[in-house]
Amino acid sequence: MGPLSGLRVVELASIGPGPLCCMLLADLGAEVIRIDRTEPSGLGVPTKTRFEITGRNRKSVALDIKQPAGRDAALRLIDRADVLVEGFRPGVAERLGLGPEACHARNPGLVFGRMTGFGQTGPLSQAAGHDLNYIALTGALHAIGGGKSGTDKPVPPLNLVGDYGGGALYLAFGILAAIFERSRSGKGQVVDAAMVDGASSLMSIFFGMVASGAWNPKERAANILDGGTPFYDTYATSDGQWVSIGSLEPKFFAEMVERVGLDPSYVKRQHDKTCWPQMRADMVRLIGAKTRDEWDRLLGGTDVCFAPVLRLDEVTQHPHAQARQAYIDLNGVVQPAPAPRFSRSQPETPSAPVAAGTHTDAVLADAGFTAAEIAALRAAGVAVGS
Secondary structure, X not given: OOOOOOOEEEEEOOOOHHHHHHHHHHHOOOEXXXXXXXXXXXXXXXXXXXXXXXXOOOEEEEEOOOOHHHHHHHHHHHHOOOEEEEXXXXXXXXXXXXXXXXXXXXXXXXXXXXXXXXXXXXXXXXXXXXXXXXXXXXXXXXXXXXXXXXXXXXXXXXXXXXXXXXXXXXXXXXXXXXXXXXXXXXXXXXXXXXXHHHHHHHOHHHHHHHHHOOOOOOOOOOOOOOOOOOOEEEEEOOOOOEEEEEOOOHHHHHXXXXXXXXXXXXXXXXXXXXXXXXXXXXXXXXXOOOOHHHHHHHHOOOOOOEEEOOOOOOXXXXXXXXXXXXXXXXXXXXXXXXXXXXXXXXXXXXXXXXXXXXXXXXXXXXXXXXXXXXXXXXXXXXXXXX
């Protein structure tokens, strides 16, 4: 059983970071009941249920929470929960009668997790946005790209920094911190997780580097971790593939110089920026003379700090991933296994994603609804599904 076994979570269906947060909790053993809409929301990118990986490990009940009977049914589920997760714009849950005040009046120990882009307060709190917009405000987007500012445009780092790193992970962290605090106080509280806050937090090291003069905030691809150095970058190989070199520390750099075949004089001039253009040119030439797999055989597993740049359709075949059983197959869809790993509390294999309303009757019955009450909700169109 996973380490969160016994934790009960109610998730008001959302997109992006909310589902990933709840997937993380469910993967580690929490029981997550998702309250789905009775009609599609029109948000996000439409996907067939079996491919909605972040929706795995759920029970789904479909309720129209805009109707009083649907709201009351949702509140009865929330009464039994340790955690509620919602991703509405600020004020929407309150207008629905499902805000923190209403929920805490019935369940004082509830941890109320709120996921937004801009947070519950501030001049942008009511604005629509997506990952790209949130990280644009934090400096993260400006810093990522292959050319200097004003020449090449910033590059969207998928939606990993805002939605998932700054959103889902910080929400999950905040929820578990509030659960820990509740063990002492006996009281629940609201967790206001904003993607702009989380993404800003992820940028902490770079604020320190700017303050110390070690980072130039006005240019990208000009610093030690953004591809500005020849020894921390990616290189094309002779077969049109790519490899990554991350030889930051002097001992790793020295090994890279030797194994790649660079001029040994570079070892004592690693941080001499005047020689970086020639060093980079030499690395482009040498690395470009062999295939990606040839370099993997030469440098893989060494202290060069090397890895081949794999495509998504290749990652599951890498020997390290296979040795660690890093990917699983659910209903014919290969996907990442639960993480992290535990020495004792080993999580069970996740269950595949289910369609909205798959467990409507079972979830309501488990929450104490009678057969007559369930039938009435169905007749009124408040509850749908199986």
